[in-house]
Amino acid sequence: MLRELGECLLFSCFGIMAAGCCQTESDVPMPPADAVVVSGFGDSKNISFDRRFASFDSSTGVLRVDSLKSAHMFQPIVRSLNLKPNTNYTLSFNYRVENPNMKEHFFHILVRTGANEDILWENEGESAQFKRLEYKFTTPPGGKLYSVQIHARGKFVGELSDFKLVEGFGENLYIAAPEARKFCGDLGKIPSGAEDFEVLPPAPSSEKIVNAADFGISEDCENFVAKMNAAIAKCREIGASKLVLNKGIYKVANDGEINFSDLKDFIFDGSGSTLVYRKNYGGNFNITNCRRMVFKNLKMDWDWENDPIASLVEVVKIERNGDSYFDAKFLDYENFPNKNSRIAILTGYDMKNSHINAPGLFTRVLELTKGKGITRREWVAPNVLRVYYSKNDLAPFEIGQHFIFAHYYYDMHGFFLRSNEHLSLENVEILSCAGHAFAVAGTQKYWQLKNVKIGIPKGSKARYLSCAGDHLHIAYSAGYFKMLSCDFSGGNDDCLNAHDCSIYAQPVPGEKGKSNVLRTLSKRNVSEFYAGDEIELRNDDYSPTGFVSKIVSVKWPSDGSGMCDIASEKDIPKPSGNGFVLFNRRYGTKNIIIRDCNFHDTKARAILMLGSDVTIERCRFANLAGMAVKIETGYTFNSWCEGYGADNIVLRDCVFENACMRSSKSGRNCKDIIISSYCKTDPSREKAKFPILTNILFENNTFKNVKGLLAEIHSADNVIFRGNEIYPLAQTDASAGLKEIFLIGNSKNIKIVNNNIVSRNSSSEYAVCAEDKSTRGIVFAGNRIVEP
Known part of the structure; x- marks a missing residue:
């Protein structure tokens, strides 16, 4: 601030800007100029309803819906006039349902053609009280006629009111200008990011060195895992300070993990060795409950020659009638080596550029988890696999297309790290593994990755993935993590996904309306909640309840539902919505420092940051299928629930280039940065109204080839973008007009x-x-359009 004012005074002294060189207030936005299309259910010219199942009260404006006598599972109730093509619309109305039960009945909201082609498809029916809904959508260009429709799914009674359909999105526009003056007003609180901290090195009381060779370890030995575990057990027994693996290339064909557990003031030195795995189950390394430990100088790989983690195929035949299928030829093999390989995921591949990230390519999930959702297949030649697929699913497939078949996904992780303190992994290189490269859980804290590389080895043939899952997946931790001079690429999922897991639950009715028991809607994440843990309850819009209590017990009902009962020391308050999101204060993924790292050429996103007190600086994000950075928190009813909010995050001096590469669309469909929430499903149109994401700063970054939005921001408070250079993608910048x-x-x-x-x-x-x-409190100023 003082520097900026000093610049103004300097310019004024030389008479360069007599009227003042900076502004202290926001630019004035252009207000929305939206046109009302439908206003209320009484607007009979523009909206109709089936009077057999709905009645309108003009005195209250309420449409009462009764589908109890309908013979159909989905009964159309409301239909609007036909909508204009290539037009933005905002739809809003109130709804309520008597005796809510989303498994049995709900309102089904659509924007649909007469041929049942949908561009909006939502289900709502959880609220017994009137609840306001809002949806934004854009009709496609062309001659197809869409209308807003509301159907009743199942048999129930409900009400709708205050229906509005408006052209436009109801948005204020702030426009950048070449002559914009620099902003030097007050920005309020500036996020500071993570505090620095030290990961302590080992401090052994004596030098006791064990060599793995003394336990029968050699490059051609059998039972490598058992012998390594025996060496580690000896280290634990005598309080050794170091275990050395002589340099070599070791084949590891044993199931189960190499377990470093309960070690203190200890170093493992791999001496630059390479471990080549081929196994059926169990991770590669398990490091648990260690204190002041260093793991260094090791390479990890997989036996691709006999069991490829992924393969390149070409579609050589398609049968769309009868027993529909496609034939996939494995291009790198005369005879594919492992005929029992599954197809977890198939991903389109650009042969011209030898890359999985190109517009128009698509992904399909087949047997994501081994043994579940198996697709029938048979070998019709030594290198040709026939995959039976439904006629509808075959629609986008064409002869000559190329795909990467991933044969593994979240199967066998490279490293599983749990509840260590002062752990350092240094000079580790993961060439490939059949799961996450690193998976983290428990109360891990004060730990770091230094000069860790994950990537497909240069010059290798028939290699299409490094890790089969995330490069680094933090499911739970107690924070204090550094990532320094690391390079992550080539994985089948995100580079870094850092969060803690939450639970969505509802109070179980007790005597006299009081209860101390919460019942989860699924069993996911419950295994990391223990008696004695302190939990905080948030309403289902993430607003605070003020309730904090310890868990008394965690019990599984005998009804086989998979739900779980969590009892607390205190009685549960009444939720403002339908339930609560539970934060477990045992965990806290926070105080994270990421410096001088490279995240690139991966199939998904670079960083998902669902933590607090974070500094990311001097990093590169390039050639990504999805967005570069996603800061979020959210919950679902039957799947993942992740994040306890995000606060005090700083990203500075980074370079972002070529995000969202797999999207063939631009505009709002592509985002380099997302700061947002999800509620009930992921993704979701509904966003948390409470600002669960706070105090976030992007400064002095360079964004190259921005395809659509630089950032989409929801559920946030005090987000600052300042001093960044933004380069729109050449083809999106080629035409005149407004660009968001x-x-x-x-x-x-x-x-x-x-x-x-x-x-x-x-x-x-x-x-x-x-x-x-x-939105309120928007400040937009000093943003200039400049020539290259």
Whole structure:
């Protein structure tokens, strides 16, 4: 701030800007100019309803729906007029359902053609009280006629009111300008990021060195895992300070893990060795409950020659009638070596550029988990596999297409790290593994990765993945993590996914309306909640309840439902919605420092950061299928529930290039950065109204080839983008007109200042779109359009 004011005074002294060189207030936005299409169920010219199952009360504006006598599972109730093509719309209305039960009945909301082609498809029916819903959608160009429809699924009674359909998204527009003056006003609280900390090295009381060779370990030995575990057990027994593996290439063909557990002040030195795995189950290394330990100088690989983790195939035949299928030829093999390999996921491949990230390529999930969802297949030649697939699923397939078949997914992790303290992994290289490269859980804290590389080895043939899952997956931790000078690429999922897992649960009714028991809707994540843990309850919009209590017991009902009962010391309050999100304060993925790292050429996202007190600086994000950074928190009813909010995050001096590469669309369909929430499903149109994501700063970064939005922001408070250089992708910058670079909703105090948009087209306009009704405190100033 003082430096900026000093620049103003300097310029004024030389008479360069007599009227003042900076501004202290936000630019004034262009307000929405939306046109009302339908207003209320009484608007009979523009909306109709089936009077057999619905009745309208003009005095209250309520449409009462009764599908109890319908003979159909899905009964159409409401239909609007036909909508214009290539037009933005906002739909909103209130609904309620008597005796809610989403498994049995709900309102089914659609934007549909007469041929049942949908661009919006949502189910709502959990609320017994009137609840406001809002949906935004854009009709496609062309001649197809869409209408808004509301169906009743199942037999129930419910009500709808205050129906509105409006052209436009109800957004204020803030426009960047070449002549924009620098902003030097007050930005309020500036996020500081993580505090520095030290990962302590081993401090052994004596030097006792064990060599693995003394336990029968050699490059051609059998039972490598058992012999290594015997060497580790000896280290634990005598309090050794170091275990040395002589340099070599070791084949590991044994199931089960190499277990480093309960070691203190200890070093494992792999001496630059390479371990080549081929196994059926169990991770490669398990490091648990160690204190002041260093693991270093090791390479990890997989036996691709006999059991490829992934393969390149070409579609050589398609049968769309009868017993439909496609034939896939394995291009790198005359005779594919493992005929029992499954197809977990298939991903489109660009042969011209030898890359999985190109527009128009698609992914399909087949047998994601081994033994579940098996697709029938048979070998019709030594290197040709016939995959039986439904006619509808075959629609996008064509002869000549190329795919990567991933034969493993989250199967056998490279390293499983649990509840260690002061752990350092240094100079480790993972060439390939059949699961996550690193998986983390428990109360792991004060740990680091230094000079860790994950990637397909250069010059290798018939290698298409490094790790079969995430490069680094933190499911739980107690924080204090450093990642320094690391290089992650080639994986089948995200580079870094850092979070803690939550649970969605509902109170179990007790005597006199009181209860101390919460019942989960699924068994997911329950295994990491223990008696004695302190939990915090959040409402289902993430607003605080003020309730904190210890768990008394965790019990599984005998009804086989898979749900779980969690009892607390205190009586459970009444939720403001339908249930609670449980945060377990045993965990806290926070105080994270990521410096000088390279995240690139991966099939998914670079970083999912669901933690707090984070600094990410001098990193590179390049050639990504999805977004570069996603900061979020969310819950679902039957799948993952991740994050306890995010706060105090700083990203600075980073370079972002070529995110969202697999999308063939631009505009709002592509985002380099997402700061958002999800509720009930992931993804979800519904966002948390409470700002669960706070105090986030992006500064002095360079964003190259921005395909659509630079950032989409929801459920946030005090997010600052300042001093960044933004380069729109050449083809999206080629035409004149308005281009959206930020989208903001359900947020406050979002500040976008002093950024440069480097544009090749002087006729282009670049805008921030902020929802008029759900945002406040937007500051947009000093954002300039400059020439390259």
